[in-house]
Amino acid sequence: MTGILDRIASPADLKGLGPKELAQLAGELRKEIIAVCAKNGGHLAPSLGVVELTLALHRVFESPTDRIIWDVGHQAYAHKLITGRRERFGSLRTLGGISGFPKRNESPHDAFDTGHTSTSISAALGFAAARDLRGERNKVIAVIGDGSMTGGIAYEGLNHAGHLNKDLVVVLNDNEMSIAENVGALSNFLNRTVTSEFVHTMKKELEGFLGSLDRLGRGVLKVAKRAEESLKGLFTPGMLFEAFGFEYIGPIDGHDIGRLTETFEKVKRFDDAVLIHVLTKKGKGYPPAEQRPALFHGVGPFEIETGKVLKGKGGAASYTGVFGEAIKKLAAEDERIVALTAAMPDGTGLTPFATEFPERFFDVGIAEQHGVTFAAGLAADGYHPVFAVYSSFLQRAYDQVFHDVCLQHLPVTFAIDRAGVVGSDGPTHHGLFDLSYLRHLPNMVLMAPKDENELQHMLKTALEHDGPAAVRYPRGNGYGVSLDQTYHALPLGRGEVLREGSRGAILALGTTVYPARDAAEELAGAGIDLTVVNGRFVKPLDRELILSLAQRFDRLMTVEENAVQGGFGTAVLELLEEEGVTGVSVLRLGYSDDFVEQGEQHELRAIHGLDAPGITARAREFFGK
Numbered sequence: 005m006t007g008i009l010d011r012i013a014s015p016a017d018l019k020g021l022g023p024k025e026l027a028q029l030a031g032e033l034r035k036e037i038i039a040v041c042a043k044n045g046g047h048l049a050p051s052l053g054v055v056e057l058t059l060a061l062h063r064v065f066e067s068p069t070d071r072i073i074w075d076v077g078h079q080a081y082a083h084k085l086i087t088g089r090r091e092r093f094g095s096l097r098t099l100g101g102i103s104g105f106p107k108r109n110e111s112p113h114d115a116f117d118t119g120h121t122s123t124s125i126s127a128a129l130g131f132a133a134a135r136d137l138r139g140e141r142n143k144v145i146a147v148i149g150d151g152s153m154t155g156g157i158a159y160e161g162l163n164h165a166g167h168l169n170k171d172l173v174v175v176l177n178d179n180e181m182s183i184a185e186n187v188g189a190l191s192n193f194l195n196r197t198v199t200s201e202f203v204h205t206m207k208k209e210l211e212g213f214l215g216s217l218d219r220l221g222r223g224v225l226k227v228a229k230r231a232e233e234s235l236k237g238l239f240t241p242g243m244l245f246e247a248f249g250f251e252y253i254g255p256i257d258g259h260d261i262g263r264l265t266e267t268f269e270k271v272k273r274f275d276d277a278v279l280i281h282v283l284t285k286k287g288k289g290y291p292p293a294e295q296r297p298a299l300f301h302g303v304g305p306f307e308i309e310t311g312k313v314l315k316g317k318g319g320a321a322s323y324t325g326v327f328g329e330a331i332k333k334l335a336a337e338d339e340r341i342v343a344l345t346a347a348m349p350d351g352t353g354l355t356p357f358a359t360e361f362p363e364r365f366f367d368v369g370i371a372e373q374h375g376v377t378f379a380a381g382l383a384a385d386g387y388h389p390v391f392a393v394y395s396s397f398l399q400r401a402y403d404q405v406f407h408d409v410c411l412q413h414l415p416v417t418f419a420i421d422r423a424g425v426v427g428s429d430g431p432t433h434h435g436l437f438d439l440s441y442l443r444h445l446p447n448m449v450l451m452a453p454k455d456e457n458e459l460q461h462m463l464k465t466a467l468e469h470d471g472p473a474a475v476r477y478p479r480g481n482g483y484g485v486s487l488d489q490t491y492h493a494l495p496l497g498r499g500e501v502l503r504e505g506s507r508g509a510i511l512a513l514g515t516t517v518y519p520a521r522d523a524a525e526e527l528a529g530a531g532i533d534l535t536v537v538n539g540r541f542v543k544p545l546d547r548e549l550i551l552s553l554a555q556r557f558d559r560l561m562t563v564e565e566n567a568v569q570g571g572f573g574t575a576v577l578e579l580l581e582e583e584g585v586t587g588v589s590v591l592r593l594g595y596s597d598d599f600v601e602q603g604e605q606h607e608l609r610a611i612h613g614l615d616a617p618g619i620t621a622r623a624r625e626f627f628g629k
């Protein structure tokens with residue numbers, strides 16, 4: 005049999021396919037997705053779970069006139085494959101390749117860029133409002149997962165959509181999983197087993213009882229039948245969405261293309277807000293992913309036959325892992341320490357803590373804003389919460405950091421993982437702004453370790469500090485340095501001189517410290533003798549050290565893995581300006597005023613001149629004049 009996928013250049017090619025061909029196509033799509041993820045890594049389990057849903061959506065709706073908005077967008081691989089990107093699919097998530105998320109500049113079928121969760125309903129409502137303002141008639145469809153439904157913005161969108169009563173379709177893709185197990189009342193509410201069992205049992209008991217009551221019983225049975233309907237209404241997920249003004253359809257089998265097609269055809273004729281509740285299996289069709297959906301949610305390269313994940317070369321512990329062990333150890337000594345994650349216990353390294361201290365661990369759902377304010381409440385009542393969160397996702401909670409933590413000077417520690425470039429997830433996920441968005445907040449202490457050992461001491465420093473503090477560290481492995489078993493607090497606002505030189509100074513931060521030191525060693529051989537400082541603190545700055553360097557040298561260079569605007573280097577410049585220092589040139593290296601593409605971390609650092617060769621080249625030019 006020839007491949008059907010070979011014949012699908014656009015969704016229009018799906019229209020004439022019968023059930024058997026569609027089933028075959030679903031299999032071919034899965035094969036292709038598995039093959040490419042095994043090589044490049046990627047969001048395998050989410051994408052495998054929505055293959056049939058994708059086919060049904062594209063059969064019924066007319067993309068790109070009809071707008072399909074994928075929440076997060078990590079499940080959109082089948083969508084990419086049938087919307088003209090088959091040829092380039094092998095380049096998924098690589099430098100210069102196609103993105104792992106929808107991108108408007110990649111295809112007209114990608115209606116809206118995503119990467120962070122829970123935005124699809126609001127964006128879809130915007131599309132619906134724009135359509136109505138123009139008097140057009142296309143459909144708008146948001147596809148959102150049960151995990152993403154735990155994010156507050158989803159309810160802001162639902163609330164507004166119900167109020168506007170727009171022609172809008174929300175497909176709730178319920179696989180009973182976030183990255184880890186989904187948490188909270190919503191997920192219980194959606195849980196079909198409890199619901200249907202409960203209703204079923206009630207019904208049986210009621211019928212049995214009334215059946216025993218003769219004529220009177222039959223009359224009451226009639227009333228009870230009606231009551232059963234309202235009972236069902238009370239205990240089905242529809243109730244929630246209907247309260248928001250949505251018509252609720254479901255739950256329906258999300259792997260039954262026929263049933264999905266029928267439902268979408270019906271809904272296509274409505275012009276109200278409709279929510280279709282679809283049940284899918286995360287990882288469907290690839291047993292290792294079905295069995296371990298959290299591992300295969302976003303997975304690195306793996307062996308297809310066994311599902312064995314292939315490890316990278318370096319054996320050094322990851323920053324995330326070191327953080328996870330350190331927080332556990334510190335919590336054993338201090339009962340005030342509690343830890344939080346926003347739906348990422350594994351990604352942030354908190355799973356061991358959760359196992360050891362289940363009652364002191366909180367997974368708040370995909371709710372970064374709530375997480376920060378919840379932490380502030382804990383802190384205001386005597387605890388010291390540690391919120392472990394990715395740099396890019398903490399952006400959601402800027403106001404909460406300001407209003408609920410810093411303004412009240414509360415002891416909340418932010419363990420900011422994935423700071424700097426993260427790699428293949430690309431611009432939505434790089435953590436390049438945290439120094440800039442935290443540095444200007446009064447009361448905040450802001451640190452970045454040069455290696456994984458220093459991370460431990462910085463965590464201790466943050467926990468001893470009676471106020472807000474943040475430690476930011478990168479994705480991936482450390483340097484394999486030896487890890488101290490006892491931790492000490494670092495003196496606040498003190499940098500560390502790693503090398504003394506006579507020509508000028510490089511002030512480096514975090515991941516750039518060792519590359520800067522390597523650059524200085526290399527340049528020393530060429531007669532350019534440089535001092536190298538590990539900045540450690542972005543706030544408070546080591547004013548004394550920086551001012552003394554500015555007195556000794558006429559050139560200072562700063563290096564950081566952050567946007568250059570508002571970061572560490574800018575803090576140094578501001579200090580010199582505040583102190584009226586003149587006659588010192590400052591060169592700031594970091595990421596310039598643009599979004600950074602996807603690629604391996606080492607590739608991106610090289611492209612942006614933030615690895616040792618890049619720093620060497622810039623320093624040679626700057627100090628060698």
Ligand SMILES: Cc1ncc(C[n+]2csc(CCOP(=O)(O)OP(=O)(O)O)c2C)c(N)n1
Pocket residue numbers: 050053076078079119120121148149150151152153179181182183286301346347348370372397400
């Ligand atoms: C604001 C934000 N927080 C956290 C994440 C990380 N994240 C990506 S997908 C995901 C789980 C989504 O679950 P669901 O919507 O149910 O999709 P599924 O993977 O189950 O298909 C999380 C927590 C994110 N992308 N954005």
Ligand SMILES: CC(=O)[C@@H](O)[C@H](O)COP(=O)(O)O
Pocket residue numbers: 047076078119120183301302351422426429479
């Ligand atoms: C889609 C999403 O936001 C997450 O799955 C993210 O890709 C995880 O990143 P890490 O692989 O760095 O944990």
Ligand SMILES: [Mg+2]
Pocket residue numbers: 149150151152177178179180181182
């Ligand atoms: Mg889910």
